[in-house]
Amino acid sequence: MMYEIVSTVKRDYIIDLARQGKRVDGRALDQYREISVEKNFVEPAQGSALVKLGNTQVLVGVKLERVEPFPDEPSSGVLIVNAELLPLASPTFEPGPPDENAIELARVVDRGIRESKAIDLEKLGIKPGEEVWAVFVDIHVLDHDGNLIDASALGAIAALWSMKPPDVEDWKLPEFPISKKPVAVTIAKINERLMVDPCLDEENVMEARVTITTTEDGSICAMQKGGVGCFTPEELEAAYELARAKAEELRKFIG
């Protein structure tokens, strides 16, 4: 995601490994790093999840707040996804408002949730035209060792599935209205090879990446190509098959 300067030796080594179908940390091309998801990490949030993907750590908190609805959807709740690339997470992150990488990260996670219709926003009205629930999904990146998109998307959907209803009178639903489990799988392309879950060293040398978000039935709800390289149509079809298979594995961590 963030391109860091890598020594030519390391670059050549990783690219050459890829040619042999190998990876810098010994994984198979279709293998994720070790995954852990700790839900309800943060008390003041209605839902939260701390995701570790190898050394990458992302904390996602979800809060419900009362807001005015949009004029064109007066009785529908609102989904707001925000991502902060905290300067404590990487020497390349700087304090300040979200840059294009943070914005892309938030928007890719947002589309996965929104387009899968995982949350039934229609049920999150309060007083039509006056007040609805806003679902604030805050992605807090704590340690950046690559593949922030998958870690963040997994954290967001896990946090949403851990939601406690707010303790207020005008909340009428038995539970938070969530029904689907979209999962983002990011595939990097290095030296013509596709590999899932790129670590930072791999991101720094990859030509391009594509993130494919699928739901339980294997259908695609969102995609995003990133990086300055290209894909052939055949590569994209292969990437889809990879994404669909790996999403099933990751989905187990949502709980």
Add this chain to the structure above:
Amino acid sequence: MMYEIVSTVKRDYIIDLARQGKRVDGRALDQYREISVEKNFVEPAQGSALVKLGNTQVLVGVKLERVEPFPDEPSSGVLIVNAELLPLASPTFEPGPPDENAIELARVVDRGIRESKAIDLEKLGIKPGEEVWAVFVDIHVLDHDGNLIDASALGAIAALWSMKPPDVEDWKLPEFPISKKPVAVTIAKINERLMVDPCLDEENVMEARVTITTTEDGSICAMQKGGVGCFTPEELEAAYELARAKAEELRKFIG
């Protein structure tokens, strides 16, 4: 408006030409470049005009939006003029919020419209104290070859004269309430000579400029001196006569 670095040779050439009463593009001192005004260029705007002044291109769009009135004028509409010096229009323009040049441009155009009372803002109330029409005049500078003020002011007034009433129930007026045609004429001073419609090469060497906005009866509704040079009182009187005469020519393009 924007001072660019010009080679000394070119500078000396233009200044010397001025001494002879001549200009770098062969025009007479009181001659505008070729003018074209294409109204209704943009559909989503209630009014619009694409103005070309030689190579200078400015697109002005006008939109009506419902806003809260100002407390001291609860039943009066609101005029808001904004100018963007787009970085595609000149190598010297940079992305970002309007700088002092963009702000001055917007405010000079604003004053010409406002002080001439061209728009009857009193008629643009909706519910007194609650809702009035705001007239957003957005000046979009596309290609900067000098004299942005005159091009923008002409575009703004032409766009306002092309307004289609909005298709809503609570719009009661037969047409947009506009009644005057203020026209801004900018006069540059180079080597003691006054000349209208400076092109960019001339702006880069001029000592100062003065913009005089006049209405149909020849009276002045707004003036603005710019640049780091000076004018004598006699020069300003001559500039007024020039402005008044040229405004009559330009006014024909408002339609």
Add this chain to the structure above:
Amino acid sequence: MMYEIVSTVKRDYIIDLARQGKRVDGRALDQYREISVEKNFVEPAQGSALVKLGNTQVLVGVKLERVEPFPDEPSSGVLIVNAELLPLASPTFEPGPPDENAIELARVVDRGIRESKAIDLEKLGIKPGEEVWAVFVDIHVLDHDGNLIDASALGAIAALWSMKPPDVEDWKLPEFPISKKPVAVTIAKINERLMVDPCLDEENVMEARVTITTTEDGSICAMQKGGVGCFTPEELEAAYELARAKAEELRKFIG
């Protein structure tokens, strides 16, 4: 407050003087510079005071404005303190939004007023839940020769004691509800010595400062250590005694 580059010679001189219990401008360690407070300097403000502390000049203006109350205190007025370190006051101040020094200055002054309960904010409601009075205290630093905190705090409380009630129907109080006179005294530490009211030369070499705000009965309502040095507990106790004694002197200028 702002650390400026000081020649080594001057630095050594001031530090050596401190060892002898002396100061660069001949004052005693517990002596303020000449103080003057001119109240009602500015007419459009409900209250104002121009404070001079030697060459340091700070103008404080207080204005009352109608605002919405905070949801958790629907009938209580609001205190807002803002400080501007104007670039005309020092070669080290730059235009722009308040930096950490300006923010600290405003917040230290704010806490002195707020925590002493000098203003009875409860009385500044208008319509509970809808409208209350906001007390805007604007600190305008005009000339920075050191010890801006004490000058600003004195200016703020003097301006508040000079308040004219606004001339509106719904103001029911006989006068502005102020009842206490908190006074901030800043003590600098140089070469193990404590001294009040550091001038700029002293601020530039001091190890640390502590500001202690006390009310008429000698109790403390706010404290703030600043600078990158340290204090012993004994020094802080001595600083408190100094602050209590000097506050009595300064309080006379509030009027």
Add this chain to the structure above:
Amino acid sequence: MEKPERLIVDGKRLDGRAPDELRPLRIKAGVLKRADGSAYVELGRNKILAAVYGPREMHPRHLQQPDTAVLRCRYNMAPFSVEERKRPGPDRRSVEISKVAREALEPVVFLELYPRAAIDVFIEVLQADAGTRTTGITAAAVALADAGIPMRDLVAAVAVGKVDGTIVLDLTSEEDQWGTTDMPVAIMPRKKLITLLQMDGHFTGEEFRQALSLAFKGCEQIYEAQKQALRERYSVKREEGE
């Protein structure tokens, strides 16, 4: 506007097009005087201007790259380009589009020829129908060529999607709003490589394959129009003795 009952009737879309048909397309290169290269594209009701400056000196200097030029891209919508006035300045959507547009264009530019330089691409949406990002990329590629910047290939872009269960080419705003899926795609036409891919909505794997194939078909047509515009521009330049 209310959602229409059906968006495709008797195999025709609301504007009369077949599912695999582009909207009317017009491309003109070299429309601005100050820019080093420029292009104006109308696709349906989209009116989009692109300009290129560079290679030029990179400011701020610490962003200079010792071994390559840096491509920068800014996508911007005019306040009056949409129904409800857009506040000037970048928002989150335009920041993301600027990023993916840059990544869509960068593969074709020989950046390594201009170490330390900047090449700036500005995309201005004057009037927006659906597909402004892809139309903007189409325009930007022509503007890059017009600026004389050495390129491996052009880039042609178009959106495909799913409307009433049918895979369609080049969505209108109504189709974007009421349809199921929107997938913007950019392609290097000669090399058959995909440089931009985004998607939101719903596709099965099979639908994705069909849509991708339709995007290639649409981009071929756009590519022809781009080349034609550059030929016209070149002949004008030659006449003018440039």
Add this chain to the structure above:
Amino acid sequence: MEKPERLIVDGKRLDGRAPDELRPLRIKAGVLKRADGSAYVELGRNKILAAVYGPREMHPRHLQQPDTAVLRCRYNMAPFSVEERKRPGPDRRSVEISKVAREALEPVVFLELYPRAAIDVFIEVLQADAGTRTTGITAAAVALADAGIPMRDLVAAVAVGKVDGTIVLDLTSEEDQWGTTDMPVAIMPRKKLITLLQMDGHFTGEEFRQALSLAFKGCEQIYEAQKQALRERYSVKREEGE
């Protein structure tokens, strides 16, 4: 405040002045310790402070000019200077005034003597009646001279306008609000050149000529007060042996 029925009665304005009369004017040079030059001006109820720093090193460096100093100007209103509290920080009005004030002052400063340097002028409106930009320019010119910066001439500034059909000098806020026309003018008094001219409202050509002539007359008086303030400052400095 309601609009008064008439703003001029029996040839006298609401504050008793004749049409061609200035408000009470007080100028003091050298009022700040830290600034290199400073001045305080009261004109009617205006209270305005100006300070000058420089010539000093220009930051950021890329704004340095190899053959000249750069004059920068910042006009700012204190939040409490007007009836309704002004939010701190620049707004569009103050950005424009800062620009025209700089252009009004620059013609008199020998910038070419200090290549690469910056000269910063800060105008602070502590209490505002009408005419803050012109009064600020008047103060800034004195502050520049107090800073010892070589100047071709001073700059004196005042607003003229039309009120109840009469051309008047030095408008009050009421006259500015309810009158027809406001025209701020700055002048180099010795050279008789106009360095600032703005106007909004309504003037015939003839009224413009009259107003300009009245502005010159007002500026003459202001110029005398500026010179007097600098003489006083100089004698104080001499006594202090500076």
Add this chain to the structure above:
Amino acid sequence: MEKPERLIVDGKRLDGRAPDELRPLRIKAGVLKRADGSAYVELGRNKILAAVYGPREMHPRHLQQPDTAVLRCRYNMAPFSVEERKRPGPDRRSVEISKVAREALEPVVFLELYPRAAIDVFIEVLQADAGTRTTGITAAAVALADAGIPMRDLVAAVAVGKVDGTIVLDLTSEEDQWGTTDMPVAIMPRKKLITLLQMDGHFTGEEFRQALSLAFKGCEQIYEAQKQALRERYSVKREEGE
């Protein structure tokens, strides 16, 4: 939440602690991979992460100091760390806390060893109870040590206050909200020097002395936990052969 009638009943606080008792404390060093040093601290319900980068090259360059490193500090609260969502980005409170935290840490760091360098300290509040600034400083000191930066001493910090007339150690949010006084203190434990002192509320001189003394007592305990965390971290590192 309503204000409770009493915050101390029979010498016990609402959470059962004695007035001079800390909340449960847990410190772990070396919790982040990318940072040069890091620490995670839980104190009661506070969850706070600190990271250190540096010594590293200072950007922007004009902030480099020729004879010393520059310590920078940023205190930040996660949007979900408090009951009502906090808007991302610095506010006035966090800017002030960043400043006083830096001033609390700077006395122990041998900055003069790294001329021109920057040392960056980031404090992230993931879950906030009262005392986030002091807990953040406690974490930051451990992170600085974990980064291997030479230090004169550690810094341990805690808040003391007055609740129901009693001087208490380590306030909870309820005690902070409904109590009389809050006084955050940071200490160099070996040298017995105070590096941070803030206070708001009400103290007599005598109460201030008592509170300061109690703060020292609390910081001693925190210091022991800090050292323990660093010992554990060191033994892990040794095992890993780092």
